[in-house]
Each structure stands twice: as C-alpha cells, then as structure tokens.
Amino acid sequence: MxxxxxxxxxxxxxxxxxxxxxxxxxxxxxxxxxxxxxxxxxxxxxxxxxxxxxxxxxxxxxxxxxxxxxxxxxxxxxxxxxxPIPAGKLMELIKLLKEWGYEVIIYENETIKVERFNERTRWYINECESIECNVVNDMIDYVKQKDLSSYKVFAVGDVSKAVKVPAELLSKLEEDFEVSLADQSHMEVNLKGxxxxxxxxxxxxxxxxxxxxxxxxxxxxxxxxxxxxxxxxxxxxxxxxxxxxxxxxxxxxxxxxxxxxxxxxxxxxxxxxxxxxxx
CATH class of the missing domain: 3.40.50.1000 (HAD superfamily/HAD-like)
Structure with missing residues (x-):
C-alpha cells in the first residue's frame, strides 16, 4: 500500500x-x-x-x-x-564551466546572479519570471569576497539549438558534483550526493x-x-x-x-x- x-x-x-x-x-x-x-x-x-x-x-x-x-x-x-555548494567548491565549479564556454547562474537569498546579460542569460532570466537578477562583474571574485555558497548552479549552453554537453566535461564534473542535464544543452549542478x-x-x-x-x-x-x-x-x-x-x-x-x-x-x-x- x-x-x-x-x-x-x-x-x-x-x-x-x-x-x-x-x-x-x-x-x-x-x-x-x-x-x-x-x-x-x-x-x-x-x-x-x-x-x-x-x-x-x-x-x-x-x-x-x-x-x-x-x-x-x-x-x-x-x-x-x-x-549548498560551499564557496571553495563553487569557485572551482564556476571556473571549470566558464573554461568550457558556459554561462553560469548562481543563487543568493532567492535571487539569481549572472556575469552579463546576453542571449543565454536572458533566456534563463525569462524562465525565472519575476525573480530578482543581479549582474556581478567577476563571479569568482564575488563568491570569494562574500564566502558565498549556492544551493545549485545552472550552466547555460546553446539556446539556439540542442547541443549535447561534452562527455569529457560531464566526467570531470561528476567527480565532485551531481549533474542533471536540462534540455541537453544545459546543466543543473549540485553538491555530490x-x-x-x-x-x-x-x-x-x-x-x-x-x-x-x-x-x-x-x-x-x-x-x-x-x-x-x-x-x-x-x-x-x-x-x-x-x-x-x-x-x-x-x-x-x-x-x-x-x-x-x-x-x-x-x-x-x-x-x-x-x-x-x-x-
């Protein structure tokens, strides 16, 4: 039952x-x-x-x-x-995702943070409807200065067509994080476990x-x-x-x-x- x-x-x-x-x-x-x-x-x-x-x-x-x-x-x-993903791990994650060309979204007190407004970040912001969004010039430095943790990270890939997340990147991420694909091109990343x-x-x-x-x-x-x-x-x-x-x-x-x-x-x-x- x-x-x-x-x-x-x-x-x-x-x-x-x-x-x-x-x-x-x-x-x-x-x-x-x-x-x-x-x-x-x-x-x-x-x-x-x-x-x-x-x-x-x-x-x-x-x-x-x-x-x-x-x-x-x-x-x-x-x-x-x-x-949440603690600051140290969060900085490592942001660096890796940026190296692979992803736009990174993090969360702070029920607001979202991005490094810039462009086609990809605006797509995600539109998905989040009326949620407050702030631009931070250097996200890694922002996390470091505030010793900021984030419940998850959303990594935005190509928004014009479905492009698979590279297997090599997935393999690297899965060593320390839980990764869920979102519409093939994007990822939700959480702390391992x-x-x-x-x-x-x-x-x-x-x-x-x-x-x-x-x-x-x-x-x-x-x-x-x-x-x-x-x-x-x-x-x-x-x-x-x-x-x-x-x-x-x-x-x-x-x-x-x-x-x-x-x-x-x-x-x-x-x-x-x-x-x-x-x-």
Missing amino acids: YHMLVTDIDGTLLDSEGKVPEETKKILAILREKRGFITTIATGRMLARAESIAREIMINAPLICYNGALIIDIYTRHRILER VSKGSAVKFLADAFKIDSTEVITIGDGYNDVSMLKYAGLGIAMGNAAEHIKGYAKYITLTNCENGLLNIVNKFIIPQEKISLEDLR
Whole structure:
C-alpha cells in the first residue's frame, strides 16, 4: 500500500499553460483527506519559484527545492536540510564551466546572479519570471569576497539549438558534483550526493515510510534518482524515452490528467474517479 506521493513541477504537475489543473488539486485533496497520503513536491526550482505552487496544492510535508539541496517547511519557515555548494567548491565549479564556454547562474537569498546579460542569460532570466537578477562583474571574485555558497548552479549552453554537453566535461564534473542535464544543452549542478532521490529518502525516513510505500512522478533528468528510489517511480507520457527507461510505469502526459490515471490504477482501482466526479 502506498502512503506518500512526491511530484515534480514542470512537465509533471503543471499543464502546457504552466498551471495546476483544478482536477489535479482535487485529486491531491482526496489523497490527503480520505487516504491519509503525505503529498509534496520535489523540484529543481528555487524556493521563490516553487512555494506558491506548493501552497496552491496544499502540500502536507516539507518542500524539496534546488533538486534536494534545500528541504523546508513552508508553513513554519524551518529549513530542515540544507546542502549548498560551499564557496571553495563553487569557485572551482564556476571556473571549470566558464573554461568550457558556459554561462553560469548562481543563487543568493532567492535571487539569481549572472556575469552579463546576453542571449543565454536572458533566456534563463525569462524562465525565472519575476525573480530578482543581479549582474556581478567577476563571479569568482564575488563568491570569494562574500564566502558565498549556492544551493545549485545552472550552466547555460546553446539556446539556439540542442547541443549535447561534452562527455569529457560531464566526467570531470561528476567527480565532485551531481549533474542533471536540462534540455541537453544545459546543466543543473549540485553538491555530490544531493539529488531529489536522496531528499525523498530523507523525508520518507523522517515519516517512517518505506521506499516501497512511496510514489514519485517526474519527466526530467533530475527526476531519475527519485524514480529509482521509489517503490513506484512513474514517468509522464511527455518524458524523454531515456527517462521512461527508469520508471516502473508510464502515465499519460501532463495535459491528459496523468495523475488521475495513476490514482485510479494504483491507489483506488476498486473505486475509480472520473473527470466528471472532479468537476
């Protein structure tokens, strides 16, 4: 029997318009209120971009942000777990990424820092909607002077076409960091050992829930670790084929009520919910 459900946001919880469908909110409410489910979100997003969605679906467990580098109780503001990249490692990482021609994005107090405004950084800033962005002339010096740590680093590659991250660079990075590809050309980089999977395990252990009782749902590279951890790791129908290979089940797409399909198939197969029931 399943007792915990953890979902990604982009491409999973949100539809093509970037909204949480009303049906999804109602399904999650049924799971919490009638089935006693623990429900939460695991996302690569920063807290400032994830909290409103977490509140909208009324999560009842701590929120996992920055791919697991931050676990926070959004209702009490208690930061339960923090695993940022420390200043020394952060400077090494920035130097390496710049040598390979990447634009580097770091995070400070829920703002983003870039070295310049150009096509690539503006693409990321637009993705972050209304988040404050500041330009720092020399990012390595900035980190050094402030002894700054960052929950993760976003490395922006080519935004005009999908260009694979070089295997040699990936190999170097993976010696000290966790790397998740984003749209092939870009990377999310966290401290070694930090992942959505390790964060979901941390929460499951805290609630004394076995991995076999956990359902995780996602569609991206940074979801792989939690798909592998969970007793039931589910990939969205819109996920890349590579991601689907790690899942135990493939549901419908994020625009086809994939969550309803999961609930009816695995949680309440004897009393299926229809879309009409939710309207």
